[in-house]
Amino acid sequence: MQHTRHSFNLNGKEIILETGKIARQANGSVLLHAGDTTILSTACAAKQPMEDVDFLPLKVDYQEKFSSAGKTLGGFIKREGRLSTKEILISRLIDRSIRPLFIDGYYQDTQVLSYVYSYDPLNKPDVLSIISISAALTISDIPFIKPIGAVRVGYINEEFIINPTEEEVKKSSLDLLIAGSNDAILMIEGFCNFLSEEQVLKAIEIGHEAIKVICHGISEFAKKCGKEKNLEGLYKIDQSIINDVSEFSTPLILEALSIKEKKLREKTFDETLSKVKEEFKIGTDDQKFSLKDLNIAFKKVSSNLMRDMILNKNIRIDGRTTTEIRPISVETALFGKTHGSALFTRGETQAIAVCTLGGETMAQKYEDLHGEGLQRFYLQYYFPPFSVGEVGRSGPPGRRELGHGNLAERAILASLPEQKDFPYTIRLESNITESNGSSSMASVCGGSLALMDAGVPLKRPVSGIAMGLILDESQKYSILSDIIGAEDALGDMDFKITGDDTGITAFQMDIKVEGITTEIMKKALDQAKEGRIHILKKMLEVCPKSKDQISTHAPKIETIQINPSKIGIVIGPGGKQIRSIIEETNVEMDISNDGLVSIVSSDQNALNRAKEIVLDLTAEVEIGKTYHGKVTSIKPFGLFVKIFSKEGLCHISEISHSRIENINDFFKEGDPIEVKVLDVNDRGQIKLSHKVLLKQTD
Numbered sequence: 219m220q221h222t223r224h225s226f227n228l229n230g231k232e233i234i235l236e237t238g239k240i241a242r243q244a245n246g247s248v249l250l251h252a253g254d255t256t257i258l259s260t261a262c263a264a265k266q267p268m269e270d271v272d273f274l275p276l277k278v279d280y281q282e283k284f285s286s287a288g289k290t291l292g293g294f295i296k297r298e299g300r301l302s303t304k305e306i307l308i309s310r311l312i313d314r315s316i317r318p319l320f321i322d323g324y325y326q327d328t329q330v331l332s333y334v335y336s337y338d339p340l341n342k343p344d345v346l347s348i349i350s351i352s353a354a355l356t357i358s359d360i361p362f363i364k365p366i367g368a369v370r371v372g373y374i375n376e377e378f379i380i381n382p383t384e385e386e387v388k389k390s391s392l393d394l395l396i397a398g399s400n401d402a403i404l405m406i407e408g409f410c411n412f413l414s415e416e417q418v419l420k421a422i423e424i425g426h427e428a429i430k431v432i433c434h435g436i437s438e439f440a441k442k443c444g445k446e447k448n449l450e451g452l453y454k455i456d457q458s459i460i461n462d463v464s465e466f467s468t469p470l471i472l473e474a475l476s477i478k479e480k481k482l483r484e485k486t487f488d489e490t491l492s493k494v495k496e497e498f499k500i501g502t503d504d505q506k507f508s509l510k511d512l513n514i515a516f517k518k519v520s521s522n523l524m525r526d527m528i529l530n531k532n533i534r535i536d537g538r539t540t541t542e543i544r545p546i547s548v549e550t551a552l553f554g555k556t557h558g559s560a561l562f563t564r565g566e567t568q569a570i571a572v573c574t575l576g577g578e579t580m581a582q583k584y585e586d587l588h589g590e591g592l593q594r595f596y597l598q599y600y601f602p603p604f605s606v607g608e609v610g611r612s613g614p615p616g617r618r619e620l621g622h623g624n625l626a627e628r629a630i631l632a633s634l635p636e637q638k639d640f641p642y643t644i645r646l647e648s649n650i651t652e653s654n655g656s657s658s659m660a661s662v663c664g665g666s667l668a669l670m671d672a673g674v675p676l677k678r679p680v681s682g683i684a685m686g687l688i689l690d691e692s693q694k695y696s697i698l699s700d701i702i703g704a705e706d707a708l709g710d711m712d713f714k715i716t717g718d719d720t721g722i723t724a725f726q727m728d729i730k731v732e733g734i735t736t737e738i739m740k741k742a743l744d745q746a747k748e749g750r751i752h753i754l755k756k757m758l759e760v761c762p763k764s765k766d767q768i769s770t771h772a773p774k775i776e777t778i779q780i781n782p783s784k785i786g787i788v789i790g791p792g793g794k795q796i797r798s799i800i801e802e803t804n805v806e807m808d809i810s811n812d813g814l815v816s817i818v819s820s821d822q823n824a825l826n827r828a829k830e831i832v833l834d835l836t837a838e839v840e841i842g843k844t845y846h847g848k849v850t851s852i853k854p855f856g857l858f859v860k861i862f863s864k865e866g867l868c869h870i871s872e873i874s875h876s877r878i879e880n881i882n883d884f885f886k887e888g889d890p891i892e893v894k895v896l897d898v899n900d901r902g903q904i905k906l907s908h909k910v911l912l913k914q915t916d
Contacts, residue, residue, distance in 0.1 A: 255346060261354040578816060
């Protein structure tokens with residue numbers, strides 16, 4: 219393959235694409251450069267479709283090489299291995315961005331890989347990896363319809379910024395990642411600090427304009443080096459098969475679609491499919507067509523019937539109107555020993571949320587290209603198989619669980635108090651005990667309730683809702699509030715939005731078709747606002763505000779702000795001083811680089827004692843002030859007196875207005891004494907006086 223290089227400009231930054239130099243045996247490979255960020259992305263496909271598979275088996279992995287930032291992993295094992303949570307979340311973003319644009323009927327095993335080989339904080343690699351993978355697929359022979367682009371949009375000082383730097387993202391009230399083609403938006407994931415629907419929509423529009431520039435750049439690159447698309451492996455089902463299945467199964471499917479209860483509806487669908495198999499003798503020597511054909515046809519017929527019910531008859535599967543929310547019930551303080559808990563049920567979706575409060579030792583440690591850090595708030599999402607009435611895998615979280623947990627976590631983050639106002643580490647669990655649509659949004663609602671039950675002073679509690687879309691070829695559409703699982707599976711959009719009555723905190727959209735217009739998105743946002751306000755009101759009827767006090771089972775935390783120059787005094791040589799405080803009081807202690815000391819204990823007396831020691835160690839002795847001290851040693855020339863953790867000299871001439879021959883006649887070691895600070899010299903030596911506090915007698 220000939221080496222080809224192409225560049226284009228995006229908002230003043232050059233993006234360079236090259237191929238034919240590295241990974242030349244892949245179906246498509248691209249090396250992308252943006253500043254000093256370099257990413258290699260490859261796309262490979264199996265030569266033949268997988269047997270009996272009627273979906274695209276797509277594998278996506280994104281990995282950040284620590285060497286790209288001149289680092290190695292900090293643990294015992296220095297080799298990159300299992301993907302981190304961050305890498306898995308980015309892999310999901312890539313998958314959701316590219317999956318809609320593979321040609322229908324393409325069922326070949328496909329793998330895309332993206333590696334960060336050089337990292338520049340001015341050019342974040344997650345968005346660039348989507349661009350490089352899009353370019354690799356576009357120039358390959360894999361039937362990928364058209365190039366896509368992706369950008370991040372920030373919002374600083376009421377100005378939208380395309381692809382903000384790492385530092386700018388920290389200052390931004392919006393973190394929006396958007397992917398799409400030249401014609402339509404395909405994927406959105408964004409988090410913000412209670413922005414309005416109008417601001418979110420404006421950010422999406424601005425992002426799409428930048429995406430068009432990227433798509434044009436990739437198209438120009440493909441003109442130079444793109445391969446002809448291989449369409450031989452596409453699976454096409456004969457329309458007559460769909461017609462035959464439709465003729466036999468339509469009455470049965472319509473009956474199943476009229477059943478409101480999920481389990482009974484699914485059972486009826488399974489029975490219907492069995493009847494269809496029997497009718498067409500599937501699995502026998504006389505079968506009229508393959509099982510794969512039957513499954514494809516049955517899904518198409520079911521989807522068409524459901525879509526027709528909604529678009530033309532305004533009837534949803536469970537009988538609701540398009541804007542109606544399922545019945546909601548809320549309960550808090552479920553468990554006696556947890557710090558905060560809540561049960562949130564919406565229709566056949568249910569979440570038990572549990573809040574646990576603790577000190578910094580409970581924080582989640584992480585390591586990435588920027589270095590090591592602590593996450594003081596995290597939400598962990600659990601989706602056991604019994605939640606959908608199945609027997610299944612139980613163990614470490616899968617990609618879906620990590621993605622749903624991250625969405626709910628980021629949705630709630632904007633409502634949390636500042637650390638200086640609430641110094642606890644907060645762990646939320648969302649345990650999904652029933653699922654039929656939008657368990658991540660149930661996690662947001664249940665999580666907010668559990669936090670309030672634990673006494674966390676939320677700025678503004680939030681709720682969440684999932685929206686759906688049915689869109690036909692004539693652009694007739696219907697937007698559905700609070701979708702159930704079948705509407706997600708057979709519909710065209712899954713749009714999740716969280717926030718309160720005045721603003722949005724998170725939004726995530728996946729599209730299965732092109733053609734989502736600004737008008738559709740605006741209506742979806744407005745309809746979602748009505749839905750989430752309705753849900754939030756139901757929540758606040760049961761739990762109108764956070765409890766005034768945290769749970770009695772939660773540890774107590776006190777913070778002390780000390781001068782950063784005093785940190786070494788509290789820690790001591792080799793940590794000796796802080797260890798002695800912990801051993802004496804049995805508390806947990808942590809000191810940040812800016813001098814914030816956090817003390818954690820379930821025992822108030824122990825906490826008070828540790829606090830007293832820290833204050834003594836770091837207190838400044840001021841000239842002219844009076845202190846209660848203790849005699850530590852007696853010398854012929856005076857007394858050494860301890861004030862806080864420091865010693866000063868009270869000379870014999872400053873003890874009394876009368877002459878003293880022998881100090882030991884008046885004081886002994888350990889005696890309390892009140893003294894006034896006369897001076898502190900540049901070496902820190904303290905000059906004290908006792909007599910200035912005594913009345914002078916004749």
